[in-house]
Amino acid sequence: MDPITVVFGLCVGLLVGMTGIGGGSIMTPLLILVVGVKPVTAIGTDLFYAAVTKTLGGWRHWRRGTVDQKISGWLAVGSVPGALGGVYVLHLLQDAYGKGFDDLILYIVAGALAVTGIATLARAMFMRNVASRERDTVDLKLKHKVAAVTLGLTIGFVLGVSSAGSGALIAVGLILIFRLTPRRVVGTDVFHAAILLWVASFAHIISGNVDFGLAGNLLVGSLPGVWIGSSASVKVSPALLRPTLGIVLCTASLGILIKAKVGIPTPLFAIVPVALALLAWRLPIARERGAARRSAVRARAQLDLPRA
Numbered sequence: 001m002d003p004i005t006v007v008f009g010l011c012v013g014l015l016v017g018m019t020g021i022g023g024g025s026i027m028t029p030l031l032i033l034v035v036g037v038k039p040v041t042a043i044g045t046d047l048f049y050a051a052v053t054k055t056l057g058g059w060r061h062w063r064r065g066t067v068d069q070k071i072s073g074w075l076a077v078g079s080v081p082g083a084l085g086g087v088y089v090l091h092l093l094q095d096a097y098g099k100g101f102d103d104l105i106l107y108i109v110a111g112a113l114a115v116t117g118i119a120t121l122a123r124a125m126f127m128r129n130v131a132s133r134e135r136d137t138v139d140l141k142l143k144h145k146v147a148a149v150t151l152g153l154t155i156g157f158v159l160g161v162s163s164a165g166s167g168a169l170i171a172v173g174l175i176l177i178f179r180l181t182p183r184r185v186v187g188t189d190v191f192h193a194a195i196l197l198w199v200a201s202f203a204h205i206i207s208g209n210v211d212f213g214l215a216g217n218l219l220v221g222s223l224p225g226v227w228i229g230s231s232a233s234v235k236v237s238p239a240l241l242r243p244t245l246g247i248v249l250c251t252a253s254l255g256i257l258i259k260a261k262v263g264i265p266t267p268l269f270a271i272v273p274v275a276l277a278l279l280a281w282r283l284p285i286a287r288e289r290g291a292a293r294r295s296a297v298r299a300r301a302q303l304d305l306p307r308a
Contacts, residue, residue, distance in 0.1 A: 002217050005035065009218035013053060013225020027218070028109055028163045029252040033259060037214070039105035040094065043163040044201070044209025049218040050163075051197035057226050058194035066187025068137055071178060072195070074145050075170070078152030079159075079196045086160020087203035103260050105162075110256035112162035117249030119172050121276065125243065125283050138178050147177050152196075160200050243280040247273050
């Protein structure tokens with residue numbers, strides 16, 4: 001039993017329970033940067049641990065009726081072969097690059113983390129006013145099914161190669177394409193992720209990329225973390241959690257690139273999160289001030305008052 005690994009699992013489990021995202025994106029860089037696990041083993045172990053964790057979360061959401069099973073099914077039609085293809089490509093890259101394979105995986109994981117972090121920040125900062133168009137379910141037409149399969153295929157492939165991005169990127173797709181309510185976004189995302197993660201993790205088990213002892217330590221912390229986080233999700237504001245997660249992901253991406261020795265100045269590891277935090281803090285304030293000014297202009301126009 002490794003107390004540090006158990007604590008990592010607990011923290012990530014809490015995050016997944018409260019937001020529905022962040023498991024693979026956070027745990028893989030932790031295993032690489034802090035624990036010192038080989039990148040490909042970190043990916044496989046993370047996927048296996050996350051599959052168990054998301055299964056618990058998916059079951060809870062299914063019992064609560066927050067899962068759109070039709071959308072989850074069509075996502076899985078694309079994501080399952082996508083994940084298998086991603087693991088196969090990873091195997092081909094390992095054969096092709098030999099000793100340079102670990103560095104290549106660091107680049108891939110860093111890129112996936114950056115995309116996921118940017119998507120999470122964009123969701124937190126620019127998708128605040130979609131409530132009026134949200135709905136609990138969708139009457140799936142051909143275009144919706146094609147979009148779901150395409151989204152699933154893309155995310156499944158990224159997950160199979162890097163273990164990162166499934167939660168945040170699928171959530172953004174569920175908002176933009178299907179305009180689901182927040183509770184249905186989280187429920188459908190977690191339920192589908194459980195299916196996808198089991199497929200990807202089994203492929204990594206066959207490839208020999210899973211450290212079961214390490215995964216067991218993570219699960220000791222993550223399972224109670226998910227349970228507690230699900231209960232605490234109503235008490236902690238997603239408006240605070242999601243931009244924080246986005247900043248952490250972008251910073252982790254930089255940390256991975258620095259570890260890969262690509263020439264990124266180390267001070268950026270401190271500058272980037274501070275700059276993103278300021279942006280996340282100031283943007284909503286600027287948006288509220290702009291809305292207040294527009295409301296004042298409309299009020300003056302209605303009263304037929306001269307402009308100042």
